[in-house]
Amino acid sequence: MAESPFGVRLWRLLSQRRPTFDTSIEQMRAVLARDADVSGRELAAVIRDGVVPGPDLVRKLAPVLGIHTADLFVIAGLPVPGDLASAWPMAPWDVGTVLRHVIRMTTDERRQLQALIGSLPTPPGTEPAPSYDDYPDTPAALLLRLLRNRNIRASTARLLKEVGDGPYVSEATIFGLGRGRVVITPQYVTAFAHLLGYLPSDMVALTGIGPVVEDARVHPASSEIAALAWQARRLSTEQLDTVIAAAQSIRQT
Incomplete structure (x- = not known):
């Protein structure tokens, strides 16, 4: 066994x-x-x-x-129960789409969007999210699965860079992490920690890849961005449409 x-x-x-x-x-x-x-x-x-x-x-x-x-x-390497599962998989939008607007927002603008998300009814529980990946059991795969638990696709190179000072790489490189074609480094782990809302020291412990990059140039609102991502993880496609439209409107006012 x-x-x-x-x-x-x-x-x-x-x-x-x-x-x-x-x-x-x-x-x-x-x-x-x-x-x-x-x-x-x-x-x-x-x-x-x-x-x-x-x-x-x-x-x-x-x-x-x-x-x-x-x-x-x-x-723990277990399926996430339906009452806790994110809305993943979803198309064409995901929570990462929302975050691409959020990283450019002011504090007041983020609060407006958070209030909107908080006002939306929570969709009913779903079946456990299917395991669509065939990743080996590696630290990188764990990080990508935690992203998916926020309904964020692996195409997050820009978000990792702007939120957690991740390396300047292509989206394909992030996908390559999960399949073991790209070496996971402390810079990745620290960046993922900030995007996921973890203390970098805890993420280093969970992955076994460190040390923490202490001089990372982290987004000043990284904690709020991570919290908003968690708040939005169960939104339906229609609700995400509403939130994305509101984010666009808020940034234009």
Whole structure:
């Protein structure tokens, strides 16, 4: 039986978050089990032995770890349940289309758009998003799947550059990351962290690719941009049409 990637990812995350150098992973694991109200034995089996976590365990761990529950399913290598899944796959627009307008907005303009998105009814849950990729289980594939969990396609080279100071590359290069044809570097990981709304140190831990690029020229509103992307991830095609039209109008006024 293949081991789950979740154990190693969670181990690295707990290691990175240790409050002191002397704090052991076993202590971190015990605190996590207590705070999440889960079995210490079950959690140890996942971290130490690579046992595939159950959906209930993932749902309980997510809020304690401070990670979106839907994202933690992706990090655990599990299908995202229908009640949490993004609207992906979608055409012709995706949330990345919205962000291309948002990165040029002022603070007040972003707030207007956020208010509009917040006023739209949440579409009902869908079936779990199908796994259309055949990517190997790599750090780069994890990053692209987290993008998809925001209904953002892999064609994000410009967004990565402008939000997180990613490398100046083509869209085809970003697709190549998932298939292992392009080497994932710390610059990519740091840029993805800012676009996805993660602390770069946490993303380095989850992927195992670092260190953090401390001097990255990050968009001053990167956190707000990432939050807006998450807010819009379940919008329907018709709702995205409305939001994109509003974004265009807001920027022209």
